[in-house]
Amino acid sequence: MPFSEKPLTVPPPIEVAGRHVKRYHVTADPAGIAPEVEKAAYEILPELLPEPDGTPPATFVGELPPILHERDAWVRHLLAPRVPDLDAYLADSLPEGTTGDRS
Incomplete structure (x- = not known):
């Protein structure tokens, strides 16, 4: 089955x-996530x-660019x-280098 992006x-x-x-709902079903x-x-x-x-929630945003890159590389190559x-x-x-300014 070929890869396709999910709704x-x-x-x-x-x-x-x-x-x-x-909230982000990702599913293979175009109708969405089953209510149950x-x-x-x-x-x-x-x-x-x-x-x-x-205290405010802490997020280490420095991890996000590598995660995005790895997801895209996985799709691109595999x-x-x-x-x-x-x-x-x-x-x-x-x-x-740095994790910032990668646009």
Whole structure:
């Protein structure tokens, strides 16, 4: 089966267990996530979030450019081509330097 991008829906942010949560729904089904699956995910979500401690949430944004690059390289070399090319994927790395200004 050839690679294809999956449908993405973006419901508005919600507050769960004292935390703000941005939501991205990714599924192979163009109709979206089944309601019972969505309901079950939101029921368990409070257990996955840390207790609020009064401080702003911390995110290490420096990790995001390499993650994006790796996702794109995986698609480019292993999923999109007719014949996957592991060597090309392994050779495809971000250049050393800073994680910023990569647009």
